Amino acid sequence: MGMGSFLARRVLTFIPTLIGVLLITYLIAYAIPADPVRAWVGEKLMNPQTLEQIKIKYKFNAPWYEQFSFLVHQLLTGELEDPVRHRNVFTEITSRFGVTVEVAIIGFIFLVAIGMPLGLLAAIFKDTPLDFAVRIMALVGSSLPSFVLYYFLILLLFVYTRTTYLAGIPEPTLACRTYVSSLPEFIPVLGHVASALGNVPMFAAMMCGELSVVGETFKRLYLPGLALGLLNGGFIARIVRNSLLDAFSAEFILYGKARGLRRISLWKHAFKNALVPLITVLGLNLGGLLSGAIIAETVFNIPGIGRYMYEAIMRLNFPVIIACTFLVAIVYVTINLVVDILYAVVDPRIRY
Amino acid sequence: MEMLYKALKRAIWLYASFRERLSPGWITKNSSRIKEWELMAYAYSKSPIGVVGGAIVFIMFILAVIGPFIAWEPYWEYKIVTLGEEYRYRAPCLPPGCSGEPILGTDEWGRDLLAMSLYGIRISFVISIVVVLLGAPLGIILGLLAGYKGGVVDEVIMRVTDVFLAFPGLVLAIAFASVLPQRIRGFLESNSIARAFFAALFGLRETEYGQIAALLSIWFAMVLVWWPGYTRVVRGSVLSVREMPFIEAAKLAGLSTWRILIKHILPNVISPVIVMMTFDIATATLFAAALSFLGLGPQEPVPELGFLISKAGQFFPERSAHVVLYLGALLLIMALGWNLLGDALRDILDPRTRRAIEYRLEKEKKR
Numbered sequence: 001m002g003m004g005s006f007l008a009r010r011v012l013t014f015i016p017t018l019i020g021v022l023l024i025t026y027l028i029a030y031a032i033p034a035d036p037v038r039a040w041v042g043e044k045l046m047n048p049q050t051l052e053q054i055k056i057k058y059k060f061n062a063p064w065y066e067q068f069s070f071l072v073h074q075l076l077t078g079e080l081e082d083p084v085r086h087r088n089v090f091t092e093i094t095s096r097f098g099v100t101v102e103v104a105i106i107g108f109i110f111l112v113a114i115g116m117p118l119g120l121l122a123a124i125f126k127d128t129p130l131d132f133a134v135r136i137m138a139l140v141g142s143s144l145p146s147f148v149l150y151y152f153l154i155l156l157l158f159v160y161t162r163t164t165y166l167a168g169i170p171e172p173t174l175a176c177r178t179y180v181s182s183l184p185e186f187i188p189v190l191g192h193v194a195s196a197l198g199n200v201p202m203f204a205a206m207m208c209g210e211l212s213v214v215g216e217t218f219k220r221l222y223l224p225g226l227a228l229g230l231l232n233g234g235f236i237a238r239i240v241r242n243s244l245l246d247a248f249s250a251e252f253i254l255y256g257k258a259r260g261l262r263r264i265s266l267w268k269h270a271f272k273n274a275l276v277p278l279i280t281v282l283g284l285n286l287g288g289l290l291s292g293a294i295i296a297e298t299v300f301n302i303p304g305i306g307r308y309m310y311e312a313i314m315r316l317n318f319p320v321i322i323a324c325t326f327l328v329a330i331v332y333v334t335i336n337l338v339v340d341i342l343y344a345v346v347d348p349r350i351r352y
Numbered sequence: 353m354e355m356l357y358k359a360l361k362r363a364i365w366l367y368a369s370f371r372e373r374l375s376p377g378w379i380t381k382n383s384s385r386i387k388e389w390e391l392m393a394y395a396y397s398k399s400p401i402g403v404v405g406g407a408i409v410f411i412m413f414i415l416a417v418i419g420p421f422i423a424w425e426p427y428w429e430y431k432i433v434t435l436g437e438e439y440r441y442r443a444p445c446l447p448p449g450c451s452g453e454p455i456l457g458t459d460e461w462g463r464d465l466l467a468m469s470l471y472g473i474r475i476s477f478v479i480s481i482v483v484v485l486l487g488a489p490l491g492i493i494l495g496l497l498a499g500y501k502g503g504v505v506d507e508v509i510m511r512v513t514d515v516f517l518a519f520p521g522l523v524l525a526i527a528f529a530s531v532l533p534q535r536i537r538g539f540l541e542s543n544s545i546a547r548a549f550f551a552a553l554f555g556l557r558e559t560e561y562g563q564i565a566a567l568l569s570i571w572f573a574m575v576l577v578w579w580p581g582y583t584r585v586v587r588g589s590v591l592s593v594r595e596m597p598f599i600e601a602a603k604l605a606g607l608s609t610w611r612i613l614i615k616h617i618l619p620n621v622i623s624p625v626i627v628m629m630t631f632d633i634a635t636a637t638l639f640a641a642a643l644s645f646l647g648l649g650p651q652e653p654v655p656e657l658g659f660l661i662s663k664a665g666q667f668f669p670e671r672s673a674h675v676v677l678y679l680g681a682l683l684l685i686m687a688l689g690w691n692l693l694g695d696a697l698r699d700i701l702d703p704r705t706r707r708a709i710e711y712r713l714e715k716e717k718k719r
Contacts, residue, residue: 294526311522316530332517
């Protein structure tokens with residue numbers, strides 16, 4: 001079976017998954033005994049007429065399948081409106097997802113920068129105090145309540161030393177944003193890609209060469225990134241260590257030794273074979289980061305997709321919940337697919 | 353360590369003689385199984401990580417059982433110290449300087465933090481254990497069915513699993529936890545037996561059934577998101593086990609599907625699942641704390657650890673650093689105990705480790 005048909009088959013299995021996600025989200029929302037319209041309008045503006053208008057607009061009096069198909073239709077045509085903020089859900093999601101992507105990228109950089117070298121060192125110095133320390137770090141990292149670590153990093157790096165700040169997200173200048181959004185007019189296909197990437201403030205700033213904004217973004221967001229890296233770095237290091245040692249005890253290494261290969265090239269061969277489990281775990285981590293670290297976004301006051309989803313759930317704002325979960329589910333299944341493709345890239349024995 | 357091994361061995365033989373009493377001949381029939389258990393006990397007593405983890409879990413278990421009974425301050429009595437409206441937290445105070453004062457300071461309502469954490473341990477412990485004990489079997493049964501039956505059953509179960517795995521667990525749990533409380537509240541209101549049972553289970557007062565409903569909704573929400581991981585793991589192992597000759601033999605002997613699944617396949621796939629469950633109890637402890645940290649769990653006066661930390665977070669760090677530090681450390685220790693135990697169990701339940709130990713013991717005997 002070729003790569004093409006594998007891709008086609010995998011993309012086809014997305015469809016039932018995504019429909020299932022929508023259905024479950026909707027059923028949860030439908031199960032709410034309270035009246036969501038009241039929660040949307042708020043006590044101040046509440047009068048029977050507005051309530052009735054909203055009820056008609058979102059088809060609350062219709063049976064559930066009509067409501068559901070109405071929501072899905074609006075979702076797919078991109079017309080869904082946030083009933084609390086009265087803005088298009090997709091405009092809101094695009095800007096918030098941009099921020100989440102920034103946090104995810106910075107967190108991922110920290111994760112790799114902490115996990116990989118530590119894992120490598122633990123494998124080289126196997127069964128030494130260093131190896132034991134990495135093992136303990138992994139165990140403590142997975143036992144520490146994340147919010148407690150966040151509070152103490154804030155205490156250390158914000159309250160005492162002021163190396164970061166906890167409000168707002170650095171944005172590129174207006175001229176830059178206009179430039180990026182006008183890119184599709186100059187460049188046919190890549191322009192669209194570029195302007196889509198430009199929804200992430202950091203990328204837009206890079207495209208216009210506003211490097212100070214990029215620097216500010218790092219200054220604002222390195223704290224959550226560092227926290228995420230510290231929490232999961234030990235675990236990544238353990239994976240790197242174990243799969244390296246597994247690969248190192250394989251017969252091809254013995255053969256390499258017998259042939260008189262240098263140590264460094266032996267490690268290179270071992271590392272390539274250790275990549276498969278590592279890619280799985282890193283992919284899962286990236287998927288988790290991209291779906292919004294709700295607690296980190298709450299504690300560090302970051303207006304990302306996780307916070308948006310959380311606020312929506314608390315206000316029973318299910319048009320937003322449905323749109324957000326749809327996006328997150330797409331991100332998740334796509335990353336799984338990319339991971340599967342990467343397997344074939346790093347390991348020539350895997351064919352689809 | 354030697355003592356631990358002897359105690360575990362005695363427990364194994366106690367169980368064996370109990371089974372022997374029920375059905376004579378059990379010991380002879382299962383002598384190889386008993387030998388494996390003895391080797392496991394030996395491996396465990398030789399693993400410092402496992403012993404430390406087991407000790408932590410045991411202490412937490414004792415504290416969870418007796419905690420609400422020995423807590424010297426009832427959690428429903430607020431003792432707000434009037435030093436102006438804002439200074440409700442009291443800092444920790446060590447005995448030589450101040451006798452009679454709370455050693456670890458107080459929470460927002462002036463209650464002794466040490467006493468409150470005794471209630472909190474009970475709640476966290478009960479939730480984490482029950483979530484895994486309910487969620488894992490659900491996932492295991494679905495995984496067994498999907499792997500063994502194959503075909504349409506497999507396809508349907510795995511598609512549903514994929515749907516649940518495509519959500520971030522926390523989001524799904526928040527969604528469930530936000531819609532469930534009102535329903536559970538209604539149920540508790542009308543059912544006095546359930547009310548008394550759950551109040552006793554969580555160490556709370558029966559009149560706070562609204563809070564108990566909030567706790568139960570976290571609990572249900574977590575069970576609902578907990579099973580898919582198990583389904584996937586179990587299905588994977590079942591796929592390889594079901595091709596083995598002994599399953600063929602069991603089928604030819606005319607055993608029923610359930611008997612084959614429970615008696616012959618389950619024991620062969622259970623080891624990684626037990627390790628996973630141990631790790632998951634740690635995760636569930638933190639997960640429940642995170643949910644109530646986000647405000648989905650019980651509210652005051654229930655001293656749930658995550659909730660107390662989120663309250664203290666509002667005044668962090670000036671007035672409440674001690675609350676975050678102490679309760680955070682408590683949660684860390686609770687989770688760490690299970691994680692250490694799981695880390696050790698992974699080695700102990702691996703048959704290769706046992707063969708290595710057996711080999712070494714044989715060699716020592718010969719010498």
